[in-house]
Amino acid sequence: MSETAAVDKLISARWVLPMTNDGTVLDNHSIAITSNRITDICPTETARQKYQAQETLDLGNQLLMPGLINAHGHAAMTLLRGLGNDLPLMEWLEDHIWPAEGRFVDEEFVSDGTQLAIAEMLRTGTTCFSDMYFFPETVAETAQNHGIRVQACFPVLDFPTNWGSGPEDYFQKGLALHDRVRNSNLVTIAFGPHAPYTNSDEPLKRTATLAEQVDLPIQIHLHETAGEVQDSIQNHGLRPTRRLAELGLMSPRTQCVHMTQVDEHDLNLLKETGAHVLHCPEANMKLASGACPIQMLMDAGVNVALGTDGAASNNNLDMFGEMQSAALLGKLSSMDAGAAKAIDILRMATINGACAMGIDDRVGSLEPGKQADIIAVDLGDILAQPVYDPVPHLVYNTNGRQVTHSWVAGEPRLIQGELQRMDLHGLRERVQRWQIAINEADQH
Ligand SMILES: CSC[C@H]1O[C@@H](n2cnc3c(O)ncnc32)[C@H](O)[C@@H]1O
Numbered sequence: 001m002s003e004t005a006a007v008d009k010l011i012s013a014r015w016v017l018p019m020t021n022d023g024t025v026l027d028n029h030s031i032a033i034t035s036n037r038i039t040d041i042c043p044t045e046t047a048r049q050k051y052q053a054q055e056t057l058d059l060g061n062q063l064l065m066p067g068l069i070n071a072h073g074h075a076a077m078t079l080l081r082g083l084g085n086d087l088p089l090m091e092w093l094e095d096h097i098w099p100a101e102g103r104f105v106d107e108e109f110v111s112d113g114t115q116l117a118i119a120e121m122l123r124t125g126t127t128c129f130s131d132m133y134f135f136p137e138t139v140a141e142t143a144q145n146h147g148i149r150v151q152a153c154f155p156v157l158d159f160p161t162n163w164g165s166g167p168e169d170y171f172q173k174g175l176a177l178h179d180r181v182r183n184s185n186l187v188t189i190a191f192g193p194h195a196p197y198t199n200s201d202e203p204l205k206r207t208a209t210l211a212e213q214v215d216l217p218i219q220i221h222l223h224e225t226a227g228e229v230q231d232s233i234q235n236h237g238l239r240p241t242r243r244l245a246e247l248g249l250m251s252p253r254t255q256c257v258h259m260t261q262v263d264e265h266d267l268n269l270l271k272e273t274g275a276h277v278l279h280c281p282e283a284n285m286k287l288a289s290g291a292c293p294i295q296m297l298m299d300a301g302v303n304v305a306l307g308t309d310g311a312a313s314n315n316n317l318d319m320f321g322e323m324q325s326a327a328l329l330g331k332l333s334s335m336d337a338g339a340a341k342a343i344d345i346l347r348m349a350t351i352n353g354a355c356a357m358g359i360d361d362r363v364g365s366l367e368p369g370k371q372a373d374i375i376a377v378d379l380g381d382i383l384a385q386p387v388y389d390p391v392p393h394l395v396y397n398t399n400g401r402q403v404t405h406s407w408v409a410g411e412p413r414l415i416q417g418e419l420q421r422m423d424l425h426g427l428r429e430r431v432q433r434w435q436i437a438i439n440e441a442d443q444h
């Protein structure tokens with residue numbers, strides 16, 4: 001009899017969707033995990049003979065896939081969920097969101113709001129998120145404490161905020177944070193210049209130079225609305241994307257959030273520079289900002305990833321819902337049912353997000369050697385029957401509540417629908433206190 005090999009965990013299920021290249025679905029396969037990495041994916045029968053596991057989990061009629069990657073959001077804005085509805089972007093920001101942030105955002109707000117977001121994200125299948133918010137040190141610490149992967153983008157704006165006094169202060173604090181988390185397996189840092197309209201040329205140029213020096217990504221809201229493009233032409237004589245390119249800010253390290261307005265020149269710039277686009281369909285629809293032409297971008301070879309944006313403009317962080325919205329909006333806006341295919345949408349929510357953040361050597365697909373960031377989705381419920389093909393099923397039928405298990409770097413975060421590391425009772429009480437205070441202030 002041949003010797004069996006020792007592994008930490010062996011997880012088996014009816015389907016495994018590794019999200020490598022062609023979107024193949026493996027039937028009755030197992031994933032072997034040792035320490036924080038995937039070591040093998042093979043038929044369950046083979047795995048039973050080949051491995052001696054400390055822990056085995058047979059998930060039956062479930063599907064294992066890479067944890068979802070929410071490529072753009074503002075986690076702590078969960079505390080502002082539902083504040084200012086049925087408004088366009090600038091009215092929503094100027095009349096409701098920015099006044100509330102000015103009054104309430106501090107470390108405690110960011111800690112509680114980020115915990116609320118992490119609970120929702122882990123509960124609905126996200127194992128890695130990008131965040132652009134004030135007090136990114138608190139975001140990084142909270143993510144690390146709760147065992148979820150994060151790209152924390154530190155804000156850069158022309159003006160002072162509750163987090164700092166201006167661009168130089170933001171750079172200094174952001175880079176110090178990068179130094180502190182350099183060896184973390186879960187946390188990476190990015191520059192987060194908020195938008196072209198909240199940054200003058202100097203901080204944008206400096207962002208480009210510093211990001212190059214320290215080799216970090218840059219995330220920026222860009223071409224969110226037609227008004228933003230018109231204002232830029234009026235104030236700078238250039239469309240925002242061209243202005244950023246001339247300031248040296250468009251490159252493979254750049255993550256452009258929204259891009260609902262894309263003309264031929266913008267498309268060429270995205271192609272030539274290798275910048276990524278982060279699509280947030282639900283926030284774009286809710287604020288009636290426009291629709292990002294995702295099929296045109298993908299056809300041109302631009303990497304498109306998916307994000308929810310903040311819970312105040314969405315109003316949830318469920319990436320399964322976001323995938324469905326991306327597919328439906330992608331088809332409707334191009335009047336082509338063959339556009340925004342399910343497998344492409346799944347790529348946007350997994351491997352493409354990892355590529356945009358420069359962490360695709362670690363996560364985004366299930367492959368030996370990669371980190372064990374895995375989710376299990378229950379496709380056995382009567383409401384999900386019948387299942388002809390799991391790939392379109394995941395995009396057009398599934399919602400985040402069907403996620404039963406998740407692991408980040410091999411560690412369990414959600415088991416049978418139960419979050420493993422969170423005091424939800426205490427969190428609920430703190431959130432209620434924030435709601436009362438914020439609501440009262442918003443009325444005045
Ligand atoms: C500088 S921290 C992030 C900043 O962005 C604001 N914000 C949230 N959603 C959007 C959006 O869709 N477009 C532009 N800005 C947005 C958030 O409230 C923070 O102030």
Ligand SMILES: [Zn+2]
Binds near residue numbers: 074221
């Ligand atoms: Zn945003």
